Amino acid sequence: MLLHLLKIDLKKLTSYRTFWVVCGLYFITIGFSTASGMEFLKWLASLIDNFGQKINIERIPLYHFPDVWLNLVWWSGFFKVLVGIMVVISISNEYTYRTLRQNIIDGLSRWEFLLSKILTNLLLSVLSVVLIFFIALITGFIYTPEINWSYVFTDLEFYPAYLLEVFSYLSFALMLGILVQRSGLTIILLLLAHLLEFIIKTNVDNYVEWLIPYFPMESISALIKMPLYRYAFQQIQDYVDPLSVVIATAWMVAFNYISYLKLKRSDL
Amino acid sequence: METVLSIKGLTKNFGRLCAVNQMNLEVKQGQVFGMLGPNGSGKTTTLGMLMGVVNPTAGEFSWFGEAPTSGIRKKIGAVLEHPIFYPYLSGQKNLELNAMIKECPASNIANVLDLVELTARRDDKYKTYSLGMKQRLAIASALLNEPTVLILDEPTNGLDPMGIAEIRELIKKIAANGKTIILASHLLDEVQKVCTHFAVLKKGNLVHTGPVDDVGKGAETVEVQADVPNLSDMLLDFSGTASVNRENGYFQVTLRDDFHSKDLNRFLFDKGVVANHLVTKKKSLEKMFLEILSEAH
DSSP states (O other), X not given: OHHHHHHHHHHHHHTOHHHXXXXXXXXXXXXXXXXXXXXXXXXXXXXXXXXXXXXXXXXXXXXXXXXXXXXXXXXXXXXXXXXXXXXXXXXXXXXXXXHHHHHHHHTOOHHHHHHXXXXXXHHHHHHHHHHHXXXXXXXXXXXXXSOOXXXXXXXXXXXXXXXXXXXXXXXXXXXXXXXXXXHHHHHHHHHHHHHHHHHHHHHHTTXXXXXXXGSHHHHHHHXXXXXXXXXXXXXXXXXXXXXXXXXXXXXXXXXXXXXXXXXXXXXX | OOEEEEEEEEEEEETTEEEEEEEEEEXXXXXXXXXXXXTTSSHHHHHHHHTTSSOOSEEEEEETTBOOOHHHHTTEEEEOSSOOOOTTSBHHHHHHHHHHHHXXXXXXXXXXXXXXXXXXXXXXXXXXXXXXXXXXXXXXXXXXXXOSEEEEESTTTTOOHHHHHXXXXXXXXXXXXXXEEEEEESOHHHHHHHXXXXXXXXXXXXXXXXXXXXXXXXXXXXXXXXXXXXXXXXHHHSTTEEEEEEETTEEEEEEOTTOOHHHHHHHHHHTTOOOSEEEEEOOOHHHHHHHHHHHOO
């Protein structure tokens, strides 16, 4: 039954050119930005060179096992917005073409319709994780000077965390789409979400600092924290914080539940 | 006869506007049921509730004696308002998608495309179709699951006269197979031509239901012409005559109850007058519809 619903939604997407363009962009940007990481380090080194200092980029193990896992997963997190936009387009098309209405008339229940979208979100999240995993694996093998198998399999817990990050984010995008119903406005809100939350955070952090980890965007990005500080001889969080997992999961459930309530109550 | 649809006290309010008010209605198997009413009288809202896209404010309805579920909707073919498809998919792919939703075999697609004569254009994108083709594709989609009930909302809207005739023939063909059809329309002529029963809605209220055959009943009007100078006086002599008017060169005789055109014909013949023109004029649905609407407040 679940597979049947997923197939229905994929049937809508796979003949839609925009879907392939966005997927292509996602793949290309992640692939290219990964490939150009070393070039960036060289550029950084030459910049610092100009100031009369020297850094040895060989000593920054950006793409070495096990660092490559966390570095790439953190970096790819920025591109999930592309998939989010695709999700928004997919759901708001159903409103603008009024095909949501027709789907219900033809015999889907409202919950089944939503489930077909959620399952697609899950599939897109899994595919993202698999994509990044393979890019990281290949990059790791290229750049790691000496392969130590115990390092290769270290830090892999960031991948399930990344799955949760992407899936929560896509759930948020789907909910926005169902609430707003217009693609342009929804995409703007999706892009502004981080900024809006940041503004609220800075205004409340003197009063209720304990509340900040519970903000939705904050909790999603807290799953995988910025790892680059470690090259500045600082401690970084090299584990997945269970509290972040709980908060992000709660938001993910809430986003999908709000979508369900809205869909159930509205006249289509 | 088996009851296909039973509606009890169905009501829908949009804020302060009452779109459908306390509707009670039954549709039996094999009926071609016409829903009439001016624009905004609540036809589409009613059908929307029956098809699960509009949440009723109050009241209930049942299909085939069962409470409505998405499973039951799969067995009903419906086109509400205008045709809705994914514009970037071909007709064929749109129907494949609908077959998946309705959980019916994709092998039906070829048949329904043949029926609505779209086979040649099936691989073209939906957005390239003309309005008539879109309507026909919608009907094809509604027939895909071989439904026993078909709901059509203004199926000939925006079509040219040939398209209208085609759709009408299609509806008759489908009805001949014993399918129950619910047809919402404001084209009265259309309803009179294809429907067996009809209901009239006004501002959300159901003001009339009954068989279409009843429309012609009641006082009969006969149009007469004969080559005699005193025809008018003779017609007034007939005991069944209620009134006589002269219109377009013909005499319009309105008969009393229980008198028919053949009685008038016999009367004239006995008087030695042979009419060269004698037509029984049935009251049209249009006339009756306007009467019903002006009576209901």
